[in-house]
Amino acid sequence: MDEDLRERLRTAAASHRPDRARMLARIERGMAEEPPARPARAPRTPMPWLRVVGATAAVCGVLTAGAFAVTSAGREEPAGGQRVAAGPASPAPTTPSTARGAALPAGDGPLWSDGSLNPNSNSYWAQSEVTVKTTQPLSELTVELRIALNGGVNTTGSWRSLPQEDFVASAREEDGFLVYRWTLKPGRSVPTGTHSFAGQYNHAEGARDTGRDDYTAQARAAGGTTSVGGGFTDTH
Template sequence: MNDEELSGRLREAAEAHRPDRARMLARIERGMAGGPAAGAVRPPRVVRPWLRVAGATAAVCGVLAAGAFAVTSAGDDARARGGRVASAPSATAKTPDSPAPDAPAAKTPLRPEDGPLWTGGVVDPNSNPYWAQSNVTLRTTEPLSALTVELRVAETGGVNSTGSWRSLPEPDFTVSVNESGGYLVYRWTLRPGRTVPAGTHTFAGQYNHAEGDRDATGDSVTAHAVRASGGKAAVGDRFGRAR
């Protein structure tokens, strides 16, 4: 076959061929949409490192934003109710280890008379520039089933006890002397089952003190009693200046 015959047959074949336009348009559309051709193998997806970082950052930002929204919402809700949003305690906050101090005990009013009971205090006139005796007079118009007499001598310098006595029977009372809060304290307490009869009774505390005139205006006496017939009484008095 010569060249002319070959060219003629190719021309006849080309004229006889009719292309499928619908199939060609479909292939073009798939190519424009990025879809793989039938039978094509999809290459493996490669994740860039900067994409991972960006994704993690976006996730953290999302969590923080959600937390901020939740706190703001809680605060708005609490304010709407007139309440307060609780916050975490500071690391330096301290809880008191010990409770608040007790309130001071009520003091006996220094009134010399209460019902059947009366008392008064005076420095014995036989006291001297080195030694003194404080005399307490207690008068009751009714028998007493309980009694505590307390003489408080202020520590004005060199004050120390040298003894005490009372006009009532010694076995009826317990006696104590101690230093407390800047005072030398004498205390006479009626024993259970004993009774103080109606009448006038004396209690005395003796002590040394610094040389010279001693100011006894800080000294005092108090007495608490229970009447045999029922009811309580409390009296008190202050002393004057001693020699």
């Protein structure tokens, strides 16, 4: 390279001045620009064995909850966590019906009677019934029902189909019997028809012998006094 060329190059280099403002502007623009966004990744699908485990756990949870609900519904505990065995309760008074174990009916003049054991009687409780039928009005009437005191007999009540206020009623133990007695009050009368008197009582569990039980009915009608009576032949 000749000396003339070298001199020109040095002169040109000495005369060159870089444009600092333009360079800074380019740098600022580059820093202000955001990098291109990365493409979003697709959600990862759970592995098949994880789905199976999750479904199995859900089914087990449902079965466990169902079993607990069934067990709870089928059991009831009283307060305090103790089970109480319910004993036999005395049934409510029952109306006369076609009774079993009836003795042969008894009749005398206008008066007729029958003794029977109510079919609702059971191994702990019984109702003995006396049915009185009259073809004439009665100005006097006394009905007596006697239940032998065998097998833990004790009274639970009595009733009659005629008005309560027309009778004096009692129940007491006399000479080995539980005696129910209904006596018509003075000035009252018993109309023509069929009327019932019943005594109720508890007794020891099991069959009770009614062979010694009996009843009587004494009355006064227009033709004079009359009396009937009988027993209870059923053993239940």
